[in-house]
Amino acid sequence: xxxxIAYKDKLGNDFKGLPxxxxxxxxxxxxITNKVKNDFINRGFKNVILFTCxxxxxxxxxxxxxxxxxxxxxxxxxxxxxxxxKNRIVEFKYSKKNGDIRIARxxxxxxxxxxxxxxxxxxxxxxxNNIRYYDLNSNGWRSFLLxxxxxxx
Numbered sequence: 001x002x003x004x005i006a007y008k009d010k011l012g013n014d015f016k017g018l019p020x021x022x023x024x025x026x027x028x029x030x031x032i033t034n035k036v037k038n039d040f041i042n043r044g045f046k047n048v049i050l051f052t053c054x055x056x057x058x059x060x061x062x063x064x065x066x067x068x069x070x071x072x073x074x075x076x077x078x079x080x081x082x083x084x085x086k087n088r089i090v091e092f093k094y095s096k097k098n099g100d101i102r103i104a105r106x107x108x109x110x111x112x113x114x115x116x117x118x119x120x121x122x123x124x125x126x127x128x129n130n131i132r133y134y135d136l137n138s139n140g141w142r143s144f145l146l147x148x149x150x151x152x153x
Contacts, residue, residue, distance in 0.1 A: 002026025003033040008046040054099030092152035106133035
């Protein structure tokens with residue numbers, strides 16, 4: 001997976017309506033990308049957004065950036081996300097291992113998913129950074145790494 005940073009200059013200008021993007025070939029490491037993003041913010045650049053994709057299009061607009069942006073885990077309450085999964089249907093978006101974006105409708109609520117879909121044995125507790133959920137779009141269990149969560153509501 002490749003990581004990129006979109007931004008506006010220090011005066012809030014982009015490039016003819018398109019974001020400035022670095023680096024051209026993408027970063028390989030999310031931690032390094034976050035450090036560069038924070039450096040850009042500290043240096044006064046505007047609208048600095050970290051995003052991911054495997055197949056970068058020839059022209060990247062702000063809509064593409066926002067569709068593929070990565071949430072700063074410090075800006076969201078992960079416990080809220082986990083609790084919401086346990087209590088209701090949550091719509092969310094994450095980056096799959098192959099770089100594709102999955103839009104999901106998931107839950108961990110037994111009343112919603114039905115008793116036949118509750119796993120036997122260890123249950124459906126969320127462990128570490130691996131989020132397991134019942135996907136209502138595909139009627140099956142899915143999982144993703146927490147750091148790949150893009151957005152939820």
